[in-house]
Amino acid sequence: MxxxxxxxxxxxxxxxxxxxxxxxxxxxxxxxxxxxxxxxxxxxxxxxxxxxxxxxxxxxxxxxxxxxxxxxxxxxxxxxxxxxxxxxxxxxxxxxxxxxxxxxHAVKKEYRYRVLLRPDGDVFRRNVTHLVSYELSIAKMKKAAEALIGTYDFSSFCAANTSVVDKVRTLYEVSIDYDRDELIFTLVGSGFLYNMVRIIVGTLLEIGAGKRDVEELANILAAKDRTIAGKTAPGSGLFLWKVSYESEIFSDSY
Amino acid sequence: MxxxxxxxxxxxxxxxxxxxxxxxxxxxxxxxxxxxxxxxxxxxxxxxxxxxxxxxxxxxxxxxxxxxxxxxxxxxxxxxxxxxxxxxxxxxxxxxxxxxxxxxHAVKKEYRYRVLLRPDGDVFRRNVTHLVSYELSIAKMKKAAEALIGTYDFSSFCAANTSVVDKVRTLYEVSIDYDRDELIFTLVGSGFLYNMVRIIVGTLLEIGAGKRDVEELANILAAKDRTIAGKTAPGSGLFLWKVSYESEIFSDSY
CATH class of the missing domain: 3.30.70.580 (Pseudouridine synthase I, catalytic domain, N-terminal subdomain)
Structure with missing residues (x-):
């Protein structure tokens, strides 16, 4: 075999x-x-x-x-x-x-989430982005994201219908890049709970839109309660970008 | 009104x-x-x-x-x-x-045609490109395309099932740009016959692949006979890019 x-x-x-x-x-x-x-x-x-x-x-x-x-x-x-x-x-x-x-054996995973900032959308990117037509403060989202870096119990950012018991994960990176008319969220962590990226992005978008304060994120994390975090962002913007192992399996282009 | x-x-x-x-x-x-x-x-x-x-x-x-x-x-x-x-x-x-x-009132039209040069394709571009997995000589296609610039009877590059009688059109530009793993054909003309861009691109691809000689294109054009031109390239790679009028209708971003 x-x-x-x-x-x-x-x-x-x-x-x-x-x-x-x-x-x-x-x-x-x-x-x-x-x-x-x-x-x-x-x-x-x-x-x-x-x-x-x-x-x-x-x-x-x-x-x-x-x-x-x-x-x-x-x-x-x-x-x-x-x-x-x-x-x-x-x-x-x-x-x-x-x-x-x-x-x-996966030791690290990278997800990316693409948000399209065009009031009317784009026919060619409609399936690979999440369309946001309201104003967003990138600075606020970046500030809030800092609270997520580290090793925490991410229960607040895990869909309720999961059988996973240990909800402690380590986030190494949560960055937000601005590329013309897109925001690209990059999340790198030891592993991710069910819907974790989408709930984090959904919550950050609510902060960026001014519906929640930047300081709220630390409280949401501490509460270990899914019901107080933001909405789950749609699946269309999410990409499983890269999975890392102790030693590299594929060529440099991976 | x-x-x-x-x-x-x-x-x-x-x-x-x-x-x-x-x-x-x-x-x-x-x-x-x-x-x-x-x-x-x-x-x-x-x-x-x-x-x-x-x-x-x-x-x-x-x-x-x-x-x-x-x-x-x-x-x-x-x-x-x-x-x-x-x-x-x-x-x-x-x-x-x-x-x-x-x-x-359209005085000029621009079409673009995207050819994806990746042996195994790309899941995110499969609907907006035409996948070509054989080797292509860009130099040969560029050379051949020169014969198309000008005012000609383009009958050889018009689908047979058309009711249009006058098949004289003027092509101002047929350029081929290389962008990482894509070839982008740009065709600008006074107007286009039914399937004209796709038959031109299909014929140029046969020349690029070495199935036809560069010099053949002038003969195909002169013959005014659809049956001797190349295959019609698939629709998925084709974009109606821009339509121009005597005076501009839309903003600079058009």
């Missing part, structure tokens, strides 16, 4: 999220179908660094699977892409150690 | 082209529905600078209509966008002379 890790990109718009489910098109199902075709109908299971929700995108999702085939790493992307729909692309493959696990 | 001209952008992916038709979602239908809502159910007719086909996009389509309402120009985009789907956006409106016609 050989364990193969894949760098996967997808546009989440036309998927019911990453994880396989009885109804709806999912990224996991499409990839397992493609693998099955390559393995003459045998069913294979793919494991990912974590699921993504409906309409959420990935630039750098990492998954792994075991195979009896002896295809060289550099030939896997072409073989799989030929069987995959155009909204999922395998960017690179790497033969990894037999005990490598895309989820359990 | 007031005549209003609109600058319209749309992503053509989920439309059966611009022009109204019995089956399928069209840009004209969506816009006429939106206008009807604003005019309390009255049916209005929209005229465009020209139709676009299925999956073809517009950055700068121009349309016009007549209204009895006295809404100021700057308020039309917001009013219409509130009634339009997110893949059509009104970018700007302008009150024009009663005899202005978006099609008959």
């Amino acid at each position: 050989t364990r193969v890790a894949l760098w996967v990109a997808y546009e989440g718009t036309n998927f019911s999220g990453y994880q396989t489910q009885p109804n709806g098109r999912t990224i996991q199902d499409e990839m397992e179908k493609a693998l099955s075709r390559i393995h003459k109908g045998a069913k294979l299971r793919i494991h990912s660094s974590g699921r993504t929700d409906t309409s959420v995108h990935a630039r750098g999702q990492v998954v792994h699977f075991d195979t009896t085939l002896t295809i060289p790493a550099e030939r896997w992307p072409k073989a799989l892409n030929a069987c995959l729909p155009a909204d999922i692309r395998i960017m690179e493959a790497s033969i990894v150690a037999d005990d490598f696990h895309s989820r359990y | 007031t005549r209003v001209a609109l600058w319209v952008a749309y992503e053509g992916t989920n439309f059966s082209g611009y022009q109204t038709q019995p089956n399928g979602r069209t840009i004209q239908d969506e816009m006429e529905k939106a206008l009807s809502r604003i005019h309390k159910g009255a049916k209005l007719r929209i005229h465009s600078s020209g139709r676009t086909d299925t999956s073809v996009h517009a950055r700068g389509q121009v349309v016009h209509f007549d209204t009895t309402l006295t809404i100021p120009a700057e308020r039309w985009p917001k009013a219409l966008n509130a009634c339009l789907p997110a893949d059509i956006r009104i970018m700007e409106a302008s009150i024009v002379a009663d005899d202005f016609h978006s099609r008959y």
Whole structure:
């Protein structure tokens, strides 16, 4: 058996999220179908660094699977892409150690969230941004975000419907960049709770809009209570950007 | 009556082209529905600078209509966008002379065609580019394109199923720019025949791929015969970029 890790990109718009489910098109199902075709109908299971929700995108999702085939790493992307729909692309493959696990061995994850600042939107970016037509104070959001850096119990920023018990995570970076008509939030952390990025962004947007004070964020964090944080920002702006492991699996372009 | 001209952008992916038709979602239908809502159910007719086909996009389509309402120009985009789907956006409106016609008064049109040069494609650009995975000589395509500049009978580059009799058009510019992993073809002309840009690009790609000689293009043009030109390139890469009139209708950002 050989364990193969894949760098996967997808546009989440036309998927019911990453994880396989009885109804709806999912990224996991499409990839397992493609693998099955390559393995003459045998069913294979793919494991990912974590699921993504409906309409959420990935630039750098990492998954792994075991195979009896002896295809060289550099030939896997072409073989799989030929069987995959155009909204999922395998960017690179790497033969990894037999005990490598895309989820359990991830040491750092980066998410980005794109906010489009155009009153009327943009037809070409409507599926890959969250449109905000109200005024935002970037300075206030940056100031508020500082309170999130560090190791905390992020219960206030975790969707209520989760089975995870330990809600302590470390955030290394929460930055906000301004690029023409877009705001790009970059969040880097040891790991993320369910909906954590979207609830943080949603709360920061409420602060930026002046609906909440900058100082509130520290209180929200301390309260460990989802109900007092802001709204969950829409999935369309969210990208799983990069997953890091102890040693690099892919080339420099990852 | 007031005549209003609109600058319209749309992503053509989920439309059966611009022009109204019995089956399928069209840009004209969506816009006429939106206008009807604003005019309390009255049916209005929209005229465009020209139709676009299925999956073809517009950055700068121009349309016009007549209204009895006295809404100021700057308020039309917001009013219409509130009634339009997110893949059509009104970018700007302008009150024009009663005899202005978006099609008959157009003096110049610019189209762009995006070719994506990545063997495995890109999930985020799959609907707005044409994916080419073979090697292309840009120098050969540029050289060949020179033969197209000027006033000619472009019958060889016009889809056979057209009722247009006069096929003489003037091309002012056919340029090819290289931007990281994309080729961008820019075609500026007095007007364009049905499928003209896509047949020109398709033929240039065959020359770039070495399937045809650079010198062939002049012969194809001279033959006035669609059957000897190249394949029609897919609609997904094509953008109606800009339509020009004797005097400017919109702001500098158009």
